[in-house]
Amino acid sequence: MAELRPSSRSGKDGIPIDWGSLAPLRLRARTLAEGVYAGGHRSVRKGPGVEFGGHRPYVPGDDLRFFDRRALLRHDRMMVREFETETDRALWLCVDATASMAYRSSRAPGAKLAYGALVAAALARVALSTGDPVGLAWLGGRGTLPLPASSGREAFDRVAGALEGAAAAGDASTDEAAMERALAPVARRARRGAVIVLVSDFVDLPERALSAFSALAAGGRSLVALRVLDPNEADLGFSGHVRLRASEGDVVVETDAEEVRAIYRERLAGIAERWSTELSGRGGRWVESVTDQPPADVVRAVVRAVAEARA
Amino acid sequence: MSFATIAALLVALLVAAPVAAHLLRRRQAEEQPFPPAKLVPPTKPLARRRSMLEDRSLFAVRALSVLMLAVLGATPFVRCARLGLERKDGASVALAIVIDDSLSMRAPLEAGTAAPGKRTKFERALASARELATGLRSGDAVAVVLGGAPARVALASTTNMAAVTGALDAIEPSDRATDLDGALALARELLRSVPHADRRVVLLSDLADGAPNAAPLGGGSDTTLWVPLPELEATGRDCAVTRADLRSGKVRARVVCSPEARPVGEGAGVISASAGRAVELKAEGKVLASAPLGPSVRAEEVALDVPDGAPEDLTVGLTPGDAILEDDEAPVVPAGGALPIAVVVDVASTHVATGGPPPIEQALTAMHLDAEVRPLPAVPDHADELAAFAGLIVDDVPGFTPEGRRSLSAWVERGGVLLLTFGPRAATAPLGAGFDPLVPGVVRWGPSPSQGADPGSAVFFGPSAEGLGKLSPDGRASFDPAAATNADMLARWDDGAPLLLRRSLGRGAVFALSLPLTVDESDFVLRPAFLALLDRFVGTARARGGARQIDVGDAFTFDGFKDVSIERLPLRAGEARQSIPVVEQDGRRRAVASLRGRYEVRLDGERAIRVATVPEREIDLRPRRVIDAARAEELGGVAPSIDASPYVALGLLGLVVLELFLRAVGQKREGSASTTA
Numbered sequence: 001m002a003e004l005r006p007s008s009r010s011g012k013d014g015i016p017i018d019w020g021s022l023a024p025l026r027l028r029a030r031t032l033a034e035g036v037y038a039g040g041h042r043s044v045r046k047g048p049g050v051e052f053g054g055h056r057p058y059v060p061g062d063d064l065r066f067f068d069r070r071a072l073l074r075h076d077r078m079m080v081r082e083f084e085t086e087t088d089r090a091l092w093l094c095v096d097a098t099a100s101m102a103y104r105s106s107r108a109p110g111a112k113l114a115y116g117a118l119v120a121a122a123l124a125r126v127a128l129s130t131g132d133p134v135g136l137a138w139l140g141g142r143g144t145l146p147l148p149a150s151s152g153r154e155a156f157d158r159v160a161g162a163l164e165g166a167a168a169a170g171d172a173s174t175d176e177a178a179m180e181r182a183l184a185p186v187a188r189r190a191r192r193g194a195v196i197v198l199v200s201d202f203v204d205l206p207e208r209a210l211s212a213f214s215a216l217a218a219g220g221r222s223l224v225a226l227r228v229l230d231p232n233e234a235d236l237g238f239s240g241h242v243r244l245r246a247s248e249g250d251v252v253v254e255t256d257a258e259e260v261r262a263i264y265r266e267r268l269a270g271i272a273e274r275w276s277t278e279l280s281g282r283g284g285r286w287v288e289s290v291t292d293q294p295p296a297d298v299v300r301a302v303v304r305a306v307a308e309a310r311a
Numbered sequence: 312m313s314f315a316t317i318a319a320l321l322v323a324l325l326v327a328a329p330v331a332a333h334l335l336r337r338r339q340a341e342e343q344p345f346p347p348a349k350l351v352p353p354t355k356p357l358a359r360r361r362s363m364l365e366d367r368s369l370f371a372v373r374a375l376s377v378l379m380l381a382v383l384g385a386t387p388f389v390r391c392a393r394l395g396l397e398r399k400d401g402a403s404v405a406l407a408i409v410i411d412d413s414l415s416m417r418a419p420l421e422a423g424t425a426a427p428g429k430r431t432k433f434e435r436a437l438a439s440a441r442e443l444a445t446g447l448r449s450g451d452a453v454a455v456v457l458g459g460a461p462a463r464v465a466l467a468s469t470t471n472m473a474a475v476t477g478a479l480d481a482i483e484p485s486d487r488a489t490d491l492d493g494a495l496a497l498a499r500e501l502l503r504s505v506p507h508a509d510r511r512v513v514l515l516s517d518l519a520d521g522a523p524n525a526a527p528l529g530g531g532s533d534t535t536l537w538v539p540l541p542e543l544e545a546t547g548r549d550c551a552v553t554r555a556d557l558r559s560g561k562v563r564a565r566v567v568c569s570p571e572a573r574p575v576g577e578g579a580g581v582i583s584a585s586a587g588r589a590v591e592l593k594a595e596g597k598v599l600a601s602a603p604l605g606p607s608v609r610a611e612e613v614a615l616d617v618p619d620g621a622p623e624d625l626t627v628g629l630t631p632g633d634a635i636l637e638d639d640e641a642p643v644v645p646a647g648g649a650l651p652i653a654v655v656v657d658v659a660s661t662h663v664a665t666g667g668p669p670p671i672e673q674a675l676t677a678m679h680l681d682a683e684v685r686p687l688p689a690v691p692d693h694a695d696e697l698a699a700f701a702g703l704i705v706d707d708v709p710g711f712t713p714e715g716r717r718s719l720s721a722w723v724e725r726g727g728v729l730l731l732t733f734g735p736r737a738a739t740a741p742l743g744a745g746f747d748p749l750v751p752g753v754v755r756w757g758p759s760p761s762q763g764a765d766p767g768s769a770v771f772f773g774p775s776a777e778g779l780g781k782l783s784p785d786g787r788a789s790f791d792p793a794a795a796t797n798a799d800m801l802a803r804w805d806d807g808a809p810l811l812l813r814r815s816l817g818r819g820a821v822f823a824l825s826l827p828l829t830v831d832e833s834d835f836v837l838r839p840a841f842l843a844l845l846d847r848f849v850g851t852a853r854a855r856g857g858a859r860q861i862d863v864g865d866a867f868t869f870d871g872f873k874d875v876s877i878e879r880l881p882l883r884a885g886e887a888r889q890s891i892p893v894v895e896q897d898g899r900r901r902a903v904a905s906l907r908g909r910y911e912v913r914l915d916g917e918r919a920i921r922v923a924t925v926p927e928r929e930i931d932l933r934p935r936r937v938i939d940a941a942r943a944e945e946l947g948g949v950a951p952s953i954d955a956s957p958y959v960a961l962g963l964l965g966l967v968v969l970e971l972f973l974r975a976v977g978q979k980r981e982g983s984a985s986t987t988a
Contacts, residue, residue, distance in 0.1 A: 100346035173349075203347035233347055243341065246348035256354045267350040 015102035020110030033125030090149040091127035096200030097141025102168035105232035140170030173204035192220035222309035223284030403450035405507035407498035411458035411516030413489040436515035459487030462494035485905040487864035488926035489520035519545035521928030529938040548584030551638035555627040697722040702852030707734035710744025724817025728852035733788030734827025752791025769802035775839035784833035866901035
C-alpha cells in the first residue's frame with residue numbers, strides 16, 4: 001500500500017494510539033463480542049448450491065438439470081428446483097489510521113483510532129465466532145499490517161495484533177487516490193457476499209472517497225460505514241474564542257465557538273447525509289458513534305447494520 | 312532637534328505604551344488541535360473586536376498615569392503658566408497693574424485673523440493680572456489702572472485682595488484708544504503714597520498706543536516698570552472703518568489701516584493691511600454696494616452709492632476679517648459736516664517767516680481733525696453769529712467789550728468751547744474791556760520769571776508734555792487767583808503759575824493759555840504740546856457742543872438738560888441694548904462711550920442719535936518700545952519658582968486609586984459573568 005503524505009503533526013513514526021481506558025484491546029474486544037450474537041447469516045441469494053432453497057416457475061433457458069419432474073407430474077406445472085448459492089461471508093475491516101484518528105479530547109475515554117480498533121476487534125471476534133473469515137485493510141497509518149481474510153483460532157489474535165501495532169499517521173485530505181489505494185486489496189479479494197466495514201471519522205477524507213467506497217457494492221458486497229467521532233467533534237466542545245488547527249492539511253481557524261456551533265453541526269450532518277444517502281442507495285448502511293458511547297452499543301449497531309445490508 | 316523635542320517624543324511613546332501592552336497581552340488565542348477544523352467557519356469580526364481596546368477607561372487612566380509620571384519626572388523643566396513676582400529679599404511689594412483695555416487688545420493672542428472663541432490679548436492680560444493678584448502676600452499693595460484712553464484708575468492702592476479681585480472682575484474690554492503714558496503716570500502717582508520700598512508698575516499691554524516712535528516706556532522714572540508678557544506685543548495687520556457718514560445720497564466711509572510693524576529706523580515705507588479687501592455697504596445682512604480697497608491704504612475715504620429704497624439702518628463693513636473684528640464695521644450716520652472752528656488771529660503779529668496762514672490755522676488744517684477752520688477778523692458781538700461755531704480760538708486777546716463778553720459767555724454756556732491765548736495785548740486792554748466771566752479777574756502781561764513749564768504737571772498734553780520744559784518765553788500772562796478758582800490747572804509753569812487753565816461754564820468750557828500763539832513771544836507753537844492742545848481743544852469742542860460723533864473713550868455731555876438717558880444700540884443681531892450710566896462730574900452731566908456704535912440719547916424727552924467711533928490712532932499695531940530693564944528676569948516671570956510636582960504627584964496618586972477601583976469593578980463584573988455562564 002502506498003503511503004499517504006505525512007501529516008505535519010503526526011511526525012515520522014506516527015502518533016501511537018492513545019488507548020486510554022479502552023485497553024487492553026483483546027480482552028475488551030472478547031468481552032464485547034460475547035455480549036453480541038450475530039446469529040446465522042444464510043445467504044438469500046439463490047443459485048447453484050447444496051442446500052434446497054425452494055421452487056420457482058420454469059422459464060426458458062433455465063438449466064434443465066434442476067427441472068423438477070416430480071412437480072410436473074404432481075401439479076402439472078413446470079417448476080425448477082433452487083439451491084442456496086454458496087456465498088463469501090468474509091468480513092473486511094477497513095480502518096482509517098490517518099493522523100486525525102489520533103485525536104482524543106479530555107471528554108473521551110481514548111483516541112478515535114483506539115475506539116475504532118476496539119469496535120473492529122469486537123466485530124472480528126463476532127465474525128470469527130460464526131465462522132466467517134476476517135480481513136483487515138488500512139487507510140493511512142504507520143506500522144499498519146494489512147491482513148487477508150482468514151478464519152480460525154488464530155485469526156483474532158492476528159487481527160488484534162495488527163490493530164494494536166498501528167499508529168496514526170498520514171494526511172488523506174489532499175490525496176484523492178488514497179481511498180482507492182486503501183480499498184484496492186479489498187476490492188480484489190472480497191468476493192460476492194463479503195461485508196466491508198469502513199471505520200473512519202470521515203472529516204478529512206478526500207472527495208472521491210465516497211465513490212471509491214460505494215463502488216465496492218457493485219460486486220454483491222455489503223457496505224457499512226462507521227463514523228467514529230470524539231465528543232468534542234460531535235458538538236464542537238469549545239467555548240469562547242478559539243484557534244483550531246486541523247490534524248490533516250494546513251487549516252487553521254480562529255473563531256467564536258458559540259457563534260459557529262450550529263453551522264458546524266450542520267456541516268457535520270451534511271457529511272453524514274451524503275454518505276448515508278449514497279450507501280443506502282447501494283444497500284449499504286451508515287452508523288455513527290461517539291467515543292464516549294458504550295462500545296457494545298456501537299458493535300451491536302454495526303452488526304445490525306451488517307444484517308440489514310445483507311438482507 | 313532640541314532636548315525638549317526629544318523628551319516630548321519619548322513621552323508620546325510612553326503614552327502609547329498602554330496600547331502596546333494591550334496588544335501584546337491580547338496575543339492570539341492558544342492553538343488547539345481539532346481534526347474537523349475545516350468544517351468550522353472563521354469569525355473575522357470577532358477577531359477584529361479582540362484587537363480593539365477592551366477597557367477604555369482603564370486604558371485612559373493608564374495613559375494619563377504615564378503622562379503624569381513623565382510630567383513628574385520633568386518637573387524641573389515644567390513651568391506653570393502663571394505669572395509670578397520675584398521679590399527682593401522677600402519684602403512686600405506695591406504693585407500698580409496697568410491693564411490695557413483698548414481696542415487693539417481685542418486682537419487674538421496668536422497671530423492671525425480673529426475668530427470667535429480665540430483667546431484675546433485682553434483676556435490674557437486680565438488672567439495674568441489675576442495670577443499676579445493670587446500670588447501676592449499679606450502686606451502687598453495693589454492698584455489697578457486701565458490703559459484705554461483716557462487712562463483711568465480702576466482701584467486705588469489697597470491691601471484688600473478681595474477688592475482687587477472685585478476690581479479685576481469688573482474690567483471689560485473696550486474700543487478705546489491707548490493712553491500708556493497717561494496710565495503709567497497715574498500708576499506712578501498711585502504708588503507714590505504707599506510706604507513700600509519696592510514699588511513696581513506692571514504693564515499688561517500690547518504697547519500699541521499709536522506712537523511707535525515715541526520715547527521708550529519706562530525711562531525717566533524711579534518707579535520700576537515691568538512688562539512681563541512679551542506675547543502680548545502687538546502684531547498683525549488691521550483695517551478699521553472709523554466713521555461712515557451719509558451725505559447727499561452717498562456713504563463716505565473712512566478706512567484706516569495699520570502700517571506694518573517694523574523696527575524704527577528701517578525706513579518710512581509701509582505696507583498696508585488693505586490688500587485684497589473691500590468695503591461693503593450693508594443693510595439687514597444684505598450687501599447693497601461694495602468697493603475694493605487699494606493695495607496700500609493707510610487712511611482713505613471711500614464713497615459708496617446708497618441704492619434707492621435702502622433702509623435707514625446702514626452699516627459699512629470690511630471684508631474679509633483681520634486681526635480685530637470689532638473695528639471692521641461702523642454704523643452709517645447722517646453727516647453733520649465738519650466741526651466749525653472759528654479762529655480770530657492778528658495775521659500781522661502772528662505771521663511766520665515762511666509765509667502762509669498763521670500757525671494756528673496751519674496746524675488745525677494739517678492735523679486733519681475733521682474741523683472746518685474759519686478765520687474771523689474779530690470776535691462776533693452777537694450770540695447768533697457765534698452759534699454757527701462749535702469752538703472759537705482767540706489769539707492774543709485784547710479784552711472783550713461787555714456785549715462781547717455777554718454773548719461769548721452765553722455761547723459757551725450753550726456748549727461752545729473757547730480758547731483764549733493771552734499776549735502783550737492783554738496789558739493794553741482798552742477801558743471797559745475785560746474777560747470776566749470767561750476768565751475772572753485781571754490778566755496781566757509781563758516778563759516771564761521762568762523759562763519753561765513743569766512737564767509733570769502737564770498730563771493733559773500726554774507725551775508731548777516733555778517739550779514744555781524749555782519754552783524760552785519773552786513774557787507771559789499772569790492770572791488772578793480768582794481765575795484758577797473752580798478751574799482745572801492743566802499745566803503750570805515751573806514756578807507754579809498757571810500755564811493753561813480750563814474752566815467749565817455751563818455746557819461749554821474756556822481754555823486760557825498764558826502765552827500767545829506766535830513764535831515771536833515763545834517757542835510754544837513750535838512744541839508738540841501745541842498740537843496736543845489743539846487736538847484736545849477740538850475734541851472738547853466736539854464733545855461739549857453735543858457733538859453727534861465722538862471718539863470712543865470721550866464722553867457725551869448733557870449740560871442744561873434735566874432728564875437724560877442714553878443707551879447703546881445693538882450693532883449686530885443678537886446684541887441687546889445697553890444702558891449707559893450718566894454721571895455728574897465737575898457739575899456736568901456726562902456719559903462715557905467705551906464702545907463704538909450708535910447711542911440713543913433722550914434729552915428731556917427728545918430722541919437723538921449719537922455715534923462713538925474708533926479713534927484713528929488706535930489703528931496702528933506698531934508696538935512702542937520699552938526700556939530693556941522693564942523685561943528683566945529678576946522682576947519676575949512665568950513662575951519659575953512654582954513647583955508643580957506636589958500637584959502632579961497628587962494627581963498620580965488619584966489615578967492609581969482610580970485604576971485599582973476600575974480593576975476591582977472589572978474583576979467583579981468578570982466573576983459575575985462567568986458565574987452566569
